[in-house]
Structures are given as structure tokens and as C-alpha cells.
Amino acid sequence: MHVGQAIVAALKTHNVNRVFEVPGESFLPVLDGLYEAEIETIVCRHEGGAAYMAEAHGKLTNTPGVAMVTRGPGAANALIGIHTAWQDATPLVLFIGLIPNSDRDRESFQEFDPKAWFGTQTKQVFVLDDPSRTHEVVAQAFHLAMSGRPGPVVVGLPEDILYEPFEGTIVSPIPVSSGAVSNKDLEFVQDALHKAKQPLLYVGGPGWTPQSSNALTKFAEENKIPVLHDWRATDRVPFDSPANAGWLGYGRSDTAADVFQSADLVIAIGALFTDVPTDGYQLRQTPDSKNIFVNIDANLHGNSAPVTRHILANPEEFVGDLDNIAMREQLNSQWFEDAHHAHMKFSAPVTVEPLRNTRPGTVNMEVVFDELQKQLDDSALFTFGAGNHCIWAQRYLRTQQYPSQLSVKNGSMGYSVPSATASALEDPSRTVVTIAGDGEFLMNSQELATAVQHDAPILIVVFSNGEFSTIRDHQENHFPHRVSGTQVDNPDFAKVAEGYGAFGQALTSNDDVAAAIQQALVSVKEEKRSALINVITDQNLSLPAN
Template sequence: MNEQHAGQAIIDTLVLHGVERVFVVPGESFLAVLDGLYESPVETVVCRHEGGAAYMAEAHGKFTGRPGVAMVTRGPGAANALVALHAAWQDAVPMVLFVGLVPIADRMRESFQEFDPHAWFGTQCKRVMVLDEAERASEVVAEAFFAAGSGRPGPVVVGLPEDVITRPVSGVLHPLLPVGEGALSSEDLEAVCAALNEARRPLLFVGGQRWTPEAATSLTRFAEQNGIPVVQDWRAADRVPFDSPVNCGWLGYGRSDATLALFEEADVLIAVGALPTDVPSEGFTARQGHDRLNILVNIDTGLRGRSGAVTRHLIASPVAFAEAVAGLRLGREKEWDAWRSGGRAAQQSFTALPVPEALSATCPGTAHMGAVLGELVKRLPDDAVFTFGAGNHCIWAQRYLPTRTFPSQLSMRNGSMGYSVPAAVSASLASPERLCVVVAGDGEFMMNGQEIATAVQYGAAMLILVVDNGRYGTICLHQEAQFPGRASGTRLANPDFAALCRAYGGHGETVAANDEAAGAIERALHAVIELRRPALIHIVTDPRHDLP
């Protein structure tokens, strides 16, 4: 590269790494980087809040498998982005957050918006890197992308001192650092085969990151050809299709008792990408015996978060494992048929939408989510993408919305609210040909619903279902369990969500009765698919029907 400022070198390195867009809330601390974006092929998506921008970057990492990129300013901007870093850290999602910093000469002087990025972010990301030498700008970016994507993926923070990024640099851009997938040795594969050949009740437990559509398809084929039931991790129910004969549900909040029983009763468990962390293991209580045969296929050498016995650890990504077992036929599918079919039948019953007659007792002036989803599911394409954040409303999405391809489910495993709309913006921009459906609670939506403005500005289209029960429903549920009849600090007074979406430039409707759902969904889908506009359906619900 010819002589240019370090901010331009950073952007040129992003281009070299195949970055198509960055999610930004601008700040005076990284003006040289914004200048580098001015004539760049990288699309600059200007967001309305740093939390929304960082969530979009996290969702991009989940959706594409490549690090999502967000840029925020120092101090308050960095603080607002921390929530998405925590989500990416707990979900093992590749993400790079660039943060403008005070000039080097102003450090440790309580200067305007000064903070210590190592102290703030050090426990919630894989690396914190500060660019103190302009000539290393390209190298630092390459190292950040490598750290974010290699091994157990996660977020990386790159601090950019305001003065350093304006300094001139020259030389060559740093090349990409390849990320290894790990591998199964011949001994590893023999161990897998030996365990399965002796198994009476085998089970695959899948989830985590480092998947590709090809790996998901290949693993599904392996499971189906061999008749091995599959259980998926919480908020990761798109690795094996919703309708697959081996799909026996997911673990975690909202799961069925039958799925947990499979997990407990399996005599051989092969966990691919997923780990028995606290949520799928029911708070470190399920499948904890030291006599259990558990083979963990995970690229993380530290197995961070796992619980229970480990019989064998195969250091490989889901991609490497799927390739290794692609042609493996064990010939025992008939022996395992009753085990598999029982789990599958239970899951089919669990995910069957309630019949309309069962929903007629809804309180006047409200609609039942079962009726709304029943109308929606009839109209969904097979490659629809679903996004949701945290709250009771998520169980409706997790349980009933059919994930038929990978990736098709973007959600949070750290219980973070405000994710659903930003995630849909990110997915719609990455794959505009696919329908994005958001399921948000009234509390969850209000935390980042303003990113509808970003969606309109950049042509992202999605259908947003806002479930309005007038309260923080999950907390109310816990209060009723511990302090019956004494709900406190959980009531909400909500705006007209449909009018709010129209004010942003989208399509908005309100559904307050079951028979209003079909027409509202038809019109909303027309706005999303034909007009490329966000559409919101405000669903007024009875709090007594929060859960399926």
C-alpha cells in the first residue's frame, strides 16, 4: 500500500478479510477509520445505539460463521456495547469490536471519556488489543480476526487511540491467518465406532459454533442413515431440521420432559460442538454421574463450561467431525429404532401447534399466541430465519417455529434482552432473499426497537411480532413462584407498537383477537416480501397465557 493513515490501513485489511459491512455508531475518537470507510466497498451501517450495533455484529458472526464487526467510541459508547460482548463470549461467537480511545498523551489523566479497555473487557473477550504503533495496524486487525475465529470462537476488542490512527503508514497489508478445524485421528474414529457399536441407546447432542450449512447437512445425513436420535442445545435448534426423523428436541428452558429423559438415559452420548453446560444440564444436575460414557467433540481444548464425566475429548470442529463420519454406516439402525422413534414421536407431539378450538377461551380484547403462530406457520418458506432475545415469549418461537435449514435460529444463551430486532437487521442484510421473523416481548422490543429505523435506512426487511402482556413476564413468573400474589417492579405501560413501526417507515398492525391474525399476517408478509419494508404486528395477549 502507498503511504496513508492507519485508519485507511485498518479498512483495507477488513476488505482483505472479506468484510462486507460494519455496524457503527460514530464518534470523534475514530474519525480516521470513518474516513477510511468513505470510499471503501465495505458498507457502513449506521445504527441508533451501540448496543444495537454490537448485537448486529454478534448476529452476523452467528449467521455467517465469520467475525461480525462493530465500531463504537470510547467511554459511553464502549459501555453500551459491552452487553453484546458478554453475549458473544457466552455463546462463543466470532466478533471484533473496534473502540476509539483517547490519544496516548492523554492516558491516565482522567481525560474526556477515558477508560481502561483491559479492565472493562478483559474478562469478557478472548483478547484486548490496543494499537499503539501505527505501522502495526494491518497486523493487529489480522490477529484480531484470527483470535475471534480460531479455537473456541469469541469476541475480540481492538482499541484505537485517536492520534495513532491518523499517523501515516506504508508497506504491505498483513495476510489472513488461516483457522484450523482440528481433526479426528484414526484412533478417535475407532473410539467413536466402538462406542456406537456397543451402544443400546446412543444419542447425538449438537450445538455451539463453528458449523457450516454443509456440516449441518452432513451430520443430519449421518444421524438419519444410522438411526441415531439427535438432541440440540438451547437456542441452537437449527443444526438438524425441525422435520427430521432423528430430531428429538432441545435441552434447556422450555424443553420437554421426554427430551431430558433421552439425555439422561443415553448410554453413549456424543456431543458435537455443544457441551453439557449449566442450562442443558438443568443447573449442573443432569447426566452428572462419573460412570457415563460421554464423547465430547469440541475444538475448545479447555472445554470451558462443561460438566459431568468426559470419556474422550476429540479436538475437532463440527465441520471436521461431520467430514470424518460422513461415510460411516454402522448397520444398527433397526436395533435403535424404538429408542429413536419414541423420542421423535414425543417431540412431534410437543411441537404440534394447539388446535384452534383449544384457544377460544382467550380474554376479550386479546389474542392467543398459539392462534397467531398457527396462521404464520402456514405461510412460512422453508428457509425462514427466526430471531428472538430473552423472555417467556421466546418459548413460543423455540417450540413452534420450524427451523428447516442452517442457520435459521438467532437467539441468546445469556438471557440478554434487546437482541431480536438488531439480529434480524443483520440477517436480512446478509441474506436479503430470506424471510426474517422476529418474536419480541413488549419489554424486550423496547430495548432496541429503534433499530427499525436502521432497517428502513438500509433496506432490511423483517416481520416483527411484539407480544404485549404489559409486564416483564419471566420475572413475574418467578415472583409468583416465590412470592405469590405480590408482583413488584414488573408492570409496563406500553405505546402503540404498530403506530411506532409506521412512524419509522414500516408497516404496522394490531391484533387483539384470534380471528384478526390471518389478515394481519397476510398484509404484513406482503409489506416485507413485496415492498421490502419492516412490518410489525402488535399482539395484545392475556398474561395468563404467557407460556404454551
């Protein structure tokens, strides 16, 4: 067994069922190891797409997504997925082929220093210089990716080492601690809840499961405690649960911010008071605010608010103990009901009559989201990346089970198609819908070819208005009527989709929306064929009406 085969054997030991890669000559022995392995190899079209897919896999499964890329340019392209995993605390292991050790420090072809490149955006960078430590390094990488605050880990693979025989020891996976909730912690939480008149649960972050999501929903509903979500993480409590009070961050309602500010106790489970949900460190910053943080990160990276108590546990561990907290005797039903009512009003099905006026040949986005709500079932899974189109997806797409929303907190464009592809591969039973703007779609549209090749049917809804809308909005705020550097000319995305082997249709009229979505869903659900709807929209109506 050579080291390349030993790496694949170690991945199998860690129950890896799928890797996302762009091939390179620097790690040919690993590809050889995958030849007969019971691990699905997803051949991606760009290293950024491969890293995004691995990141999405990590979000979906709470286990490290695995990507493999080559040295130099391949590693540089994959950095975007690493940055995303770092800011979203997503477990990911990236294997990078490196130059042979004999060529190191000689400015050889595609040489770079992986520790210098990735050191600030990963939990650790390993370089496998000793063949006998192959299994040990893989085990350490997976353990680090999942332990404490999850995140990305890089493993550099010198080309010459991969051809060496492996004569080392097989190392089993290293168990990961999920933290613990002490009796004193539970007593403190119970006492704080009993004293609070307007308690609030604030949820998000990694470490959730369908079971913990259901348990949290049950606890919140029975105790009449509203639940606010972190931004890009609104699937911990079902969209229409009476406990759901909406979300914080970009696109939030004013009522959500008011609820956050006026709560006399906030229990943050997995989520932190970072810059976006606090409106740039403005909300809930007073020294006397009472905030209990349930978070496996001992350092509470990114938190900006006072900490009343820190419980070192992940969400699943803490929520599993909620049954041990006695019910509050006096439940504030009005506080609970008002918060949910405001959320439902803000996110109500879009009123399609009367419609906002648009220029001829364009479609109202209200109509599209209204039809998506009508035609999708409660098991739909949504992905999106960054841009004004995400505000619509966050506000109107009903996330009814966990997990059902994958997005990015670092404002990274190009996530939509790769994340949808990884989702469809992981759970073929669900309808996967990705929402993209034209700017975002063009950044990784080639991964539609990956979805088609690997039988991962997805529905792509592209809103095309010929500009980078978010930047145009900022531009108009700072330099009114001086549009510069934000306008783009697009190809016919429907024809592009057909060229990849998917169903494609362009929409230029509200009258055609319902039929187009219906036909696209038939393609995805019945024909198992990816579909793309290119919605031509008006630049002046890129955000929802308030």
C-alpha cells in the same frame, strides 16, 4: 495512507463486507477510510444494537462480525454484545475509538481502561499504539476471534494514532485450524456406537455450515440415532427430520430430558453439558455416563459432565468424516422413533380449538403461532432474545434449514430487532421473522430505523402484555400475589412502526390474525418494507399450555 485508511484496507483483506457502527469523533479517520471502500457501513442507533448486529453476523457466517463505537459511553453500551458473543462463542471484533495517547491517565474526557473493562469477557484486548503494526494487529484480532473456541476481541484505537501515516507491512489473514479427527478417534467412535443400544447425538455451538448440517442429518437418519439440540440452537437438524428429538434447556419437554438421561452413549458435537441443558447440573452427572465430546475448545469451558473422550475438532471437520464410520448392524428403530414421536407431539401445530379463555381485547398466542406456521415457508429465518415469548418461538417455529434460528444464551434482552436486521442484510432472499416481547422490543426498537434506512425488511411480531413476564413468573413463585416492579405501560407499537416507515398493525382479536400476518408478509416479501404486528395478549397466558 493514514492509519484509519489502513485499518479499512486490512478489513478488506479479511473479506469484511459490512461493518456496524455508531459514529464518534474518536475514530473519524476510520470513517474516512470507509468513505470510498467497498464495505457497507451500517449506521446503527445505539452501540448495543451495533454490537448485537455484529454478533448475529458472526453466528450466521462463522466469520467475525465487525462493530465500531466510540470511547467511554459508546464502549459501555457495546459491552452487552461482547458478553453475548463471549457466552455464545461467537466470533466478533469490536473497534473502539480511544482518547489520544497524550491524554492517557489524566482522567480526560471519556477516558477508560479498555483492558480493565473488557479483559474478562474477550479473548484479548489490543491497543494500537504503533502505526506500523496496524495490519498485524487486525490480522491477530481476526485470527483470535475465530481460532479455538470462537469469541469476541476488542481493538482500541487511540485517536492521535489514527491520523498518523501508515508505513507498515500488509499482513495477510492468518489461517485458522479447524482441528482434526484421527483414525484412532474414528475407531473409538465407531466401536462405541456399535456397543451402544441407545446412542444419542447432542449438537449445537459454533462452527456449523449448511453442508455439515445436511451430512449430520443423513448420518443420524441412516443409523437411527436420535439428535437432541442445545437450547437456542435447534436448527442443526431439520425440525421435522425423523432424527430430531427436540432440545434441552428452558422450555424443553420431559421426554427430551428422559432421552438425554437414558442414553448409554452421548456424542456431543459442538455442544457442551452446561448448566441450562443439564437443568442446573442435574442431568447426566453420574460418573459412569459415557460421553464423547467433539469440540475445538481444548479446555471444554463450561462442561459439567464426565468426559469419555475429547476429539479436538470443530463440527464441520468431524461431520465430514462420518462417512468413514461403518453403519451399525443392529439399529434400535424403536428408540429412534419414540424420541422423534415425542418431539413432534410436544411441538405439534397448536390446537386452536378449543382456545384457552382470555380477557376481552386480547389474542391467543396459539392462534398467532399457528398462522405463522401456515404462512411461512421452510426457508424462514427466526430470531429472538430473552423472555417467555422465546419459549413459544423455540417450541413452535419450524427451523428447517441451517442457519434458521438466532438467539442468545446469556438471557440478554433487546437482541430481536438488531439480529433480524443483520440477518436480512446478510441474506435478502429469506424471510426474516423476529419474535419479541414488549419489554424486549423496547430495549432496541430504535434499530427498526436502521432496518428501514438500509433496506433490510423484517417482520417483527411483538407480544404485548404490559409486563416483564419471566420475572413476574419468578416473583409469583417466591412471593405470591405481591406483584412489584414488573408492570409496564406501552406505547402503540403499530404507530411507532409506521413512524419509522414500516407497516404496523395492532391485533386485539383472534379473527384478525390470519389477515394481519398475510398483509405483513406482503409488505416484507413483495414491497420490501419492514412490518410490525403488535399482538395484545393476556398476562395470565404468557407460556404455552402443556
